[in-house]
Amino acid sequence: MNLNQHPLSAAFPPMQEDEYNSLVESIQSMGLQNPIVLFDGMVIDGWHRYCACIDSGTQIKTINLDLSVNPQTYVIAQNKERRHLTKSQVALAAVKVYDWLPAKRPTSSTGAEIKSVPSTELTKTANEIAKISGVSTSLIEKAKAVESKASDEVKAKVLAGEISLKKAEETFNPKVEVEIADSENEYTAQDMLKDENAELSKAVTELTEKLAIGNYDGADNVQDIIAELKTQKQNLEVELNAVKKSRDSLLNENNQLKKQIAMQQKEIKKLSK
Secondary structure: OOOOEOHHHHOOOOOOHHHHHHHHHHHHHHOOOOOEEEEOOEEEEOHHHHHHHHHHOOOOOEEEOOOOOOHHHHHHHHHOOOOOOOHHHHHHHHHHHHHHHHHOOOEOOOOOEOOOOOHHHHOOOHHHHHHHHOOOHHHHHHHHHHHHHOOHHHHHHHHOOOOOHHHHHHOOOOOOOOOOOOOOOOOOHHHHHHHHHHHHHHHHHHHHHHHHHOOOOOHHHHHHHHHHHHHHHHHHHHHHHHHHHHHHHHHHHHHHHHHHHHHHHHHHHHHHO
């Protein structure tokens, strides 16, 4: 059985050699425990298992991805927790996955466009990709910039785990400002609050527009709804400010500790002379 790797699967970097060798040994001794998942006749999940089966002479078992499943979200979910991947690798791969849509709409094995996956589910904002992939929104935005502006060589280094997205960004934007927060952090509470705040603002705007043109069925209660959403937004802003203050306090404390350590190191050097 000769199969090709699906472009969505290929967006993620390959396994490290020692990890792959362990997989080959496991499949050789225990057989294939999880079948290879196919989408449009190509391997969307289990490419390394497929290769390991070939290398070990093990029988290959395949299943087709349910056409109601979003293939992009699926492939990210299957790869984002791989223990050897950095956050930069996951972020850039996730952006590549969602950039796949404009070049090729998913088709069935007969070549017909798949109708079971709504088009609204196949395109995502940076915030949505961040939530799906488990990294920060700022890191996804960096990945988008790197994907569109960096050289193929630089992008290959990020996917290989050789450099971070921040280093990649410096290759085309040398004046990148130093960030207070670590851009490699996972999707944080601060990111979540920002996203919720943005969603509430959007809801308030939409309801206000509907009220203005008089086409909202619940127009009698819309002012109450808007007032409630505004209250929620204000509460979120208060919570967001509290998170920022807590972060700043921790950063200040960390800087003070660094200064104390530096002073102690100087004292130790003096005493050791």
